[in-house]
Each structure stands twice: as C-alpha cells, then as structure tokens.
Amino acid sequence: MPKQGITETLDKLSSKTTVKGTIYTIAIIMFFTFILLPPILGIIIKWDTIDQIFADPNRTQVSYMHSTFWEVNNLNTSKFDVETPSYSSFNSTSMVNTLNSIYTYGVRVWKKTESGTEKEITDGLCVALVNKKDITKSVETGTWDCPVVPMNSTDSVVIRIYYKTGSDGRWSSIGTFITRRLGATQLNNSTWMIHYCLEVTFNGFEYRYTHYVGDTLSAGFTNYSKIEAFAWKSGATLARATSAIGASFIVALFVATVDILAGLPTAWLITRGESRWLNVLDTFSDIPFIVPTATLGYSLLLFWSQPGGLSLLFGAPFVSPGWLLIILLHFTFSFPVVVRVMVGALLDYKLEYEQASRTLGAAPLTAARTVTFPILKHSLIASFTLAFARSLSETGATMMVAGAFVNGPIFIKNYVGTFEEGPLVFVSFVLLVLSSLVFVTIRLLGSRLRMPVRKVWPKTERKLSSPIVTSSRNGVTLLIFFVIVLIPSLFVAIPAFEAVFTGVLSEALSGAGVWSDYWQSITLSYFLGTVVTVLNVVIGLPMAIIIARRKLGNGPSAVLDMLVNIPIIVPSVALGASLAIFWKENFAFIPEIWLLIFAHLAITYPYFVRSMSAAIERVNIELEEAGKTLGARPLGIFRTIIFPLTKYSMFSGAIMMFTRSVSETGATLVVSSLVTAPVLLVNWVKSGVPTATLGLGCGFLILFSFIILLVLRLVVRGRGTY
Amino acid sequence: MPDVRLANVTKRYGKIVAADNVNLHIYDKEYFSLLGPSGCGKTTLLRLVAGLVQPNEGEIYIGDRLVNNVPPEDRDIGFVFQTFALFPHMNSWDNVIYGPRVKGFDMKKAETIGHEVLEMVRLHERLDAYPNELSGGMMQRIAVARALAAGAKLLLLDEPLGQLDAKVRNVLRYEIRKMVKDLELTAVHVTHDQAEAMAISDRIAVIKKGRIIQVGTPKELYMAPKSVFVAHFIGESNFLEGYISSINKEGLIIELRNGMRVHTVQKNMKKGERAVLAVRPETFVIEKGIKKKKNSILGIIERTTFEGTNIRYKVRLENDDLVMVVKPSLIEEWLNVGEKVTVSFPQSKTHIFAYPEVGLKEELAVE
Numbered sequence A: 001m002p003k004q005g006i007t008e009t010l011d012k013l014s015s016k017t018t019v020k021g022t023i024y025t026i027a028i029i030m031f032f033t034f035i036l037l038p039p040i041l042g043i044i045i046k047w048d049t050i051d052q053i054f055a056d057p058n059r060t061q062v063s064y065m066h067s068t069f070w071e072v073n074n075l076n077t078s079k080f081d082v083e084t085p086s087y088s089s090f091n092s093t094s095m096v097n098t099l100n101s102i103y104t105y106g107v108r109v110w111k112k113t114e115s116g117t118e119k120e121i122t123d124g125l126c127v128a129l130v131n132k133k134d135i136t137k138s139v140e141t142g143t144w145d146c147p148v149v150p151m152n153s154t155d156s157v158v159i160r161i162y163y164k165t166g167s168d169g170r171w172s173s174i175g176t177f178i179t180r181r182l183g184a185t186q187l188n189n190s191t192w193m194i195h196y197c198l199e200v201t202f203n204g205f206e207y208r209y210t211h212y213v214g215d216t217l218s219a220g221f222t223n224y225s226k227i228e229a230f231a232w233k234s235g236a237t238l239a240r241a242t243s244a245i246g247a248s249f250i251v252a253l254f255v256a257t258v259d260i261l262a263g264l265p266t267a268w269l270i271t272r273g274e275s276r277w278l279n280v281l282d283t284f285s286d287i288p289f290i291v292p293t294a295t296l297g298y299s300l301l302l303f304w305s306q307p308g309g310l311s312l313l314f315g316a317p318f319v320s321p322g323w324l325l326i327i328l329l330h331f332t333f334s335f336p337v338v339v340r341v342m343v344g345a346l347l348d349y350k351l352e353y354e355q356a357s358r359t360l361g362a363a364p365l366t367a368a369r370t371v372t373f374p375i376l377k378h379s380l381i382a383s384f385t386l387a388f389a390r391s392l393s394e395t396g397a398t399m400m401v402a403g404a405f406v407n408g409p410i411f412i413k414n415y416v417g418t419f420e421e422g423p424l425v426f427v428s429f430v431l432l433v434l435s436s437l438v439f440v441t442i443r444l445l446g447s448r449l450r451m452p453v454r455k456v457w458p459k460t461e462r463k464l465s466s467p468i469v470t471s472s473r474n475g476v477t478l479l480i481f482f483v484i485v486l487i488p489s490l491f492v493a494i495p496a497f498e499a500v501f502t503g504v505l506s507e508a509l510s511g512a513g514v515w516s517d518y519w520q521s522i523t524l525s526y527f528l529g530t531v532v533t534v535l536n537v538v539i540g541l542p543m544a545i546i547i548a549r550r551k552l553g554n555g556p557s558a559v560l561d562m563l564v565n566i567p568i569i570v571p572s573v574a575l576g577a578s579l580a581i582f583w584k585e586n587f588a589f590i591p592e593i594w595l596l597i598f599a600h601l602a603i604t605y606p607y608f609v610r611s612m613s614a615a616i617e618r619v620n621i622e623l624e625e626a627g628k629t630l631g632a633r634p635l636g637i638f639r640t641i642i643f644p645l646t647k648y649s650m651f652s653g654a655i656m657m658f659t660r661s662v663s664e665t666g667a668t669l670v671v672s673s674l675v676t677a678p679v680l681l682v683n684w685v686k687s688g689v690p691t692a693t694l695g696l697g698c699g700f701l702i703l704f705s706f707i708i709l710l711v712l713r714l715v716v717r718g719r720g721t722y
Numbered sequence B: 001m002p003d004v005r006l007a008n009v010t011k012r013y014g015k016i017v018a019a020d021n022v023n024l025h026i027y028d029k030e031y032f033s034l035l036g037p038s039g040c041g042k043t044t045l046l047r048l049v050a051g052l053v054q055p056n057e058g059e060i061y062i063g064d065r066l067v068n069n070v071p072p073e074d075r076d077i078g079f080v081f082q083t084f085a086l087f088p089h090m091n092s093w094d095n096v097i098y099g100p101r102v103k104g105f106d107m108k109k110a111e112t113i114g115h116e117v118l119e120m121v122r123l124h125e126r127l128d129a130y131p132n133e134l135s136g137g138m139m140q141r142i143a144v145a146r147a148l149a150a151g152a153k154l155l156l157l158d159e160p161l162g163q164l165d166a167k168v169r170n171v172l173r174y175e176i177r178k179m180v181k182d183l184e185l186t187a188v189h190v191t192h193d194q195a196e197a198m199a200i201s202d203r204i205a206v207i208k209k210g211r212i213i214q215v216g217t218p219k220e221l222y223m224a225p226k227s228v229f230v231a232h233f234i235g236e237s238n239f240l241e242g243y244i245s246s247i248n249k250e251g252l253i254i255e256l257r258n259g260m261r262v263h264t265v266q267k268n269m270k271k272g273e274r275a276v277l278a279v280r281p282e283t284f285v286i287e288k289g290i291k292k293k294k295n296s297i298l299g300i301i302e303r304t305t306f307e308g309t310n311i312r313y314k315v316r317l318e319n320d321d322l323v324m325v326v327k328p329s330l331i332e333e334w335l336n337v338g339e340k341v342t343v344s345f346p347q348s349k350t351h352i353f354a355y356p357e358v359g360l361k362e363e364l365a366v367e
C-alpha cells in the first residue's frame, strides 16, 4: 500500500537528527518571526514617545484646518490637526450677487464624546468674529477666551466656521473641523487666536467668498486657517495609567481565581458525572468561546443592564456598566478556558491515584484535594494563567461594558488615534512586563509550590463530601454556568427566533441587502480560522514538544515556555496596533489578508502550545522510551503513543484556536480593513440594525461554530484516554 | 471479622460482562487468590469488593455489612494496585502514613504505625525518596506498606507482583503472605500466574470470562479439577479426545482415536458420550521399548527439552495424538528423540470430562 510506504518513509526520515533539528529550528524561527517579535517590535518602534507620560501635562498647540476628511467619534468631517496642510486647498465657497456687502466670519466650538454626543462650549453664538470686505486674499484674525472645560480622554473638539452677510444677518455654516481624541482632562483657559484665510473675488457678475484652509497668499509666504494657543491639559497621565493597570491586574487575578473555583467543579462534573447530559454541558461550555468578543460584550450589556434584559425582572438595570459588569464579562469568557483545560487534564489523569487514596480512607474531597489536584497542579496553573492572561488583554468586549471604568486595554484604546502615543506605549509595555513577571513567578513558584497535602480535616471534609453537599455543589455549578455564562452569552441571539417568524430569515438566506456582506464576512472568518488553526498546529506542535520534553535543555525550554505566553498577555488592541505598525511600516507590500493571518496566528498560538505542552508533559516519558526500545522512530512514537494519549488536549487546543480566531475582534479591527464576521457584527451594533437582524447574524455565527465544534467533538470522542 | 461474600454479583461494561453472577465466600484470615487469564474479570471483582466499581446486580458483604452503598473509604480495606499508584508528589513516608492521616489518627499514633510497617517491609532508610526514585521492588513494598498502614483487616492486591522480575517476585510473594498471616489479615490476591497462586494461597478461585469456574485449595484444584479449563489452567494437562465405550465397576473405558482403549476413573457419564481425558505430564510413566500393561500406549519421542529440574518429552502416540511427558531430570534415565517408548498412566490419576459444547480448543482458549 502506498500510504503505508509514505508513513514509513516519514518515520525513517524523522529519526535523522538533522531532520529533527531542522523541524525544531524552523518551529523556533517561525515563533520568533511571526508570533513573538512583531508585537514587541511594534511597541519598540514607538518607544521614543514614551516620555509623554511623564511630560508636563499642559499642552499648547497650533492646530490647522484641513480639507481632508476625517472620522473621529462618529463625525466624518474635515481634519483639524497639528500638521500643516500639505497643499493649497479651500474648504468652502459661497457666492452672492449683492455688491459691497460686508462678510462676518465666526466660529462655534463643541466638545464631542466618544459616543458622538456634542456639547457646545461657546454659548450658541459665534465668537472670534472677523470682517471681510475687500476683493483680495487675506488672513483675518479673531480671538476668543476659551474657558476651562472638563474633558474625557476620548473626547475631541469640533470647530464650525460660520459666516453672515451684513444685510440679512443669518449665520450659515461653511466648514466643520474635528480634532483627534485629545486625551485631555480639560481644555485650558487660554486666548485662542483664530486665523481665517479668506478671499473675495468678483467675476463681473457675482462675488465669490472663499474660506481657504491653506493657501499661498503671496509669493514666498504660505498662510493657513488655524487656531493658535489651542491649549489643554492631559492631567496626571501617569497616575491614570497606573490605576488602569492596577485595575486590570486586580480584575484579572480576581476573575482567574473565581474561574478556578467555578471551573473546577464544572470540569469535575463533566468528566466524573454519569449522566449523558454532561456531554451536552461539555459542548455548551465552549459557547462563550464562539460568540465574537465584541458581540459577547454587547450581549452581556443587553442581559445585565439594558431594558429587555434582567431589568425586566428587577425594574431597574440589574448591573450597570462598570467594574462589576467587567468582572462578569471576564468571568464569562475566561471560564470556558479553565473548563477546557481542566477537562482535558482530568481525562488524561490516571484515576488509580485517586482510587488509591479512597481505599486508604480518604473522603472524595480529601482525595481530590490531596492527590488529584496536586498531581494536576500544572494544568491548574496553566488554566489559571490562561484565564488571567485572557482577562488582562481582552479589549473588544470590555469596552462595551466598561462604562466609566478604565482598565489597561481601555486606557490603551482611548489613546489609539490621539496626539499622544506615549501613554499607549507605556501601558502596553508595563502590562507586558508586569504580566511576564507574574508568569515567570507563577512558573518558578508553581513547580515549587506544594499544596497543603499533609493537613487533613477528616470530619469536615467527609461532611463536605456528603451526597447533599455534592449535589448542591453540582446544582450551584450548573446554575452559575447557565445564569452567568451561557444565557448572557447567547442573549443577543435570542431575537433570532423572532427573525424566523418574520421575513428576516428568508431575506438572510437569500443574501439580500446587508446579508450579502454578512455571508462574505462569515466565509472570510471561517477561512481565516481554518488557515490559522492548521498553520499553528504545524508550527506549534514542535514547539510544544520542545517545551514539554526540554529539547533545548531546562533553562532555554523554560524561557520559551514563558515567551509563548506573551501574545496573549498583550492587550489585543495593543497587539493589533503594534502588529499593524510593524508589518505595515516595514513590509507594506504584504497583502492585508496576511496581516490578518499573522495577527490571528499570534493571538491563538499560545492557546495551542500551552495546552499541548502541558498534555505532552503528562505523558510518562517511559512510554516514549518503551516505544523507542520497541524500535519506533520519533514520528512513529508521536503517532502511536503521544498523539493517542494527548488527542483530547490536541483537539481542544485546536478548538480553542479556531474559535478564538473566528471570534477575535479587538486586534482584527486595528490590523486590517477586511471585514470578518465579528467586525461586521460590531458595525451592525454601531449602526443600530434591527435586533432581529443582529440576533440572527449572531445566531448563525454561533450556530455554525457550534456545529463545527460538535463535529470535532464527535471525531475525538473519549476512548483511549486513561 | 472481615470475611467477604459476593452474592449473585454481576457487573457489565456495555456488552462485556466482566462479572457474571458471581457467588463467592472468602473466609476470615484467609489468603485467597483470584486466578484467571487476562481480561477474565479479576480486577473487576477486586474493584467491586473495594467499592471502586458498583455492581449492576447482586450484594457484596464485608463481614456482616452489606457494602453495596458504602464508599471505598468506609470499607476498611487496603488496596495494592498493579501499577502501585504511589502518589508521585509525596515521598515514601508521606505515602505510607497517608492512610492514618486521612483517617484522622493522631499524629503520634500515625507515626508509630508508619515506622512499624516500614520496618516490616524493610524500607526504613528510604523515607525521603519519591516514587520515581525507587526501584520496582521498593515501590511494591511501599505500596503494601501504605495499604497496611491504613490499618485495614482486608487486603486487596491486584497483581501486586506483576511488574517485578521473577526472582524478586518469588521472594516478595512469600513476604506478603507472611505479613498477611502475621497480622492475621484477610487477603484477596489477583494474579494470572498459577504458580504464584498455588504457592501462596489458602484457596483459589479460577475465573473465566467473568464466571467463577471452581473454588478450592491449590491441592483440590490440582488433584480434582472440575472442568477441562481448570485442568488446563492449574498445572498442565494432556487432553485426549474420545468417547465412552463402556462402564464397569472400577471406572470408565474410553475409546480414543483409532480404537485405542484406556481405563479411567469413575464419572457420571453415559455410554457413547463424547469425552475428554486429561492426564498430567508428570503422571505418565515413560519406558523404553514396548511394554504391555494396563493403560499403556506406544509412541515415538519427537522432541526433548531440558528444563533444568525437569526433562520434557513430546511424544507422538501410535494413534497420532501428541502428549507431553515431564520427568525429573536427575532421577530418571534420559531418553532420546526417535526412540520408541511406551507411555502409561495409572487409572486413578486420570480426569475425565464431558466434551465441551463449544469445542475443546475454544474451551481452553484463554481470551
């Protein structure tokens, strides 16, 4: 049989040291070039801006009016920015045929929040008035005392230019300009000098009044419409940054701890329970994975705090946006990580240890605490760190539920596209370093950490193992799972049922209207997920082996093990931003789809390598040695020993990667303009499509991913795990 | 008083019946073995007793207590696993006093027990060693020590010697038996090694495909196997097929292949019934040349194997049946391949069985 021939040839090849060496080397090179370095280099490229975080928070700036369009805070209008316009252009022209009329120009100023709300700073009247009557080009300057205006760091300032003629006296707008998000805490009290670059021409028939944003007034001089002494205060950036970082860590530690407390009983129930329904529970526990993160945030928001959710029962928003909702959200999406890892570990675990403990007189709880958990310590640590990292870096969903609460990723997001990249770089860097430190500490202490196995409270633990306690524990576990994890995750999709009874479903299936984009985006997402999963299995598997079997010696392997985590501790916006900086600035020729693939590779890689290396580590090396002595070649050993024993972990790693890729939002948005399904859904949320459409959109995505999961599940189905 | 009783116990794994309506009484302070080929359900029986698996039907009693719903930790047993299952994250000492600890003994008492059992298994100097630093024999002894330290009167051993080499195995099996006897414990020992079972057991249950085939002392099983299977599995037997040609006062007369007739012991069988005659290799008398006597058959030696203590002959009988004959190598004169011999056996040392319904080969198959 030719197939036999191929495996044999490969087996033989694999026993050559050069081949093995090459595979490992390639895996390591791929890791550094595609996974580890780009996000870090992205931060390093912008390193020189970091002193902004310590700089004098008061800024006074000259800002220029541009004719280019710019979208900030949902306003798509002309740009108002520090750079000088690069070419001469005008923003607005008006024509009148009244002879000799005097034109008056003025401005009104607004502050615009992230959500798009405008609040006027001037009192509804034009200020900084200037007059223009000569048929010439000139720069007229007016002044206005800007009062102190409190700002949010995501707010921007909108300037509108008006004119009126002396005769009719009605103000008309001729131009709107918007700043970036300023990252300011307040606008300072300062006297703005507002320069209008104006021209009046007469063609013998009518007068033409033009407002230039930048133009050559006379040879050798370039003049602009601009505002001088535009001044604001950033205000305690460092303090805000550190408190955001602190908030991130507190939330992450808390969430990861709760995840373990709740996830462990769930994993236990899934693997040890006897009911057939537990398979269903096992599969359901992946759902929060497959709901795109941003949609998940929206779904939780709907469930916990908006009219139509729990507030129906309680009359008022049950949980308002803020830290509590963030904690609920993070719990929801990191919980499945813990369950997945721990189910894998419990399935691979040799039950005899626990049985030995029971026959020696230990109550179930004692046996679990003193024998099973200590033996599974590495998996516990792995799931804790994964949950921790996930909470630390999630952005897309967090920003939907954060309200006024600012954690690290939100802080970073607030500075994306502001004047100041320093705070962004600073927080990304600190988060990266601190969480790496946390990981190293966990790694170092983890292997030394001894769980308290010597202390036993026979009576108490026996009571706690009683059937009543056990079944109430299971009850609480299920309740938490359904009420806090499952239902809120799916809440956004509920209107999908409504869609079934209206025309929305048939519209969707026929691909009419918005749905044609939808199907395209969903195809892109699954394509991306598949490519990324396959690529990562190929480059991640050798890495998992290197780490688990210490192929490079203890030290380097431990370092690699640590480095592998970095892409998941970098907040996804920061990762996206720095990946975009790195690839776009250095390799502009790379098509966008590849940028997307690189970003997703980096984000999902750690999930696979982590769970695989933990699983391989659990395979007794003696089995491998036994295989060797029986004449199996390295690949043969992998095929016949390691793969069958780690199958579950491998597939669950693949599932995590796939679902993570299909649902990733934060980095995808930043890296490319390609519209994946989650990006499309976010756009839908923003543009306020009907709930039935949105629900159905989410519903389809969840359903398809769920079916894929189920199929994978059936393929892997139990057996052969011991 | 830990005697163990199983009444009509059945355990199924899907379609596999791992324990099939088992009835068994293991007496107090008895060293009892469960013997059978691989996969016959020995471990399952032991785990049923330990409470590690639950029966589908039937009752299990330890002492006078019905333990069906009693969890393992309350059954007061010691269990030694085939792979030892020493806790990898604890050193020998912590492994050994795990039982007293989780049972909430006070630490003084726990430590005394720990020292006692370690003394017993002679491993005092390796208290700090972790399981992966111990040899197989040491692990086995720690595993036994751990089971003993929990203070149970019923010791369940699942192939406790299976992972060890022959020499160590031979020494340790007597050690275990001695400890069990000294401490007046009841022991249930699972093995597929009949020599081991014969050597250490007070009684043995022979199991096949989840059923108990026969229970008895080693001697009973050897001398009076009640089935072809037991005759085959305990010790060794030559099986000769035939039918009952006549019955007289002394016994049955069996006609073997090619009309050859031999005399066997009495058995409740009818004339004309198909039968299997079992004769142990060591029962045969083998002599050079042609000798005429009762129950003698001529044959030619096809192969001789020197086994040390014994010499083994493979003899082709004149009716074309093959038999094995084993003789002590130091006592008897050695015979050579190709020699014509007369093989005979006493009528009283024969076993006669009805021909198994499933066929002889199938009946003897161990899987």
Ligand SMILES: Nc1ncnc2c1ncn2[C@@H]1O[C@H](COP(=O)(O)OP(=O)(O)OP(=O)(O)O)[C@@H](O)[C@H]1O
Pocket (backbone or CB within 6 Å): B013, B016, B017, B018, B036, B037, B038, B039, B040, B041, B042, B043, B044, B045, B192
């Ligand atoms: N957990 C299980 N699930 C399914 N089948 C099982 C399970 N445990 C045992 N069996 C089956 O039950 C039968 C008896 O198994 P058991 O382990 O009791 O045999 P054994 O006599 O101990 O074999 P061995 O000498 O190889 O240890 C076997 O056919 C086995 O495949």
Ligand SMILES: [Mg+2]
Pocket (backbone or CB within 6 Å): B042, B043, B044, B158
């Ligand atoms: Mg067994």
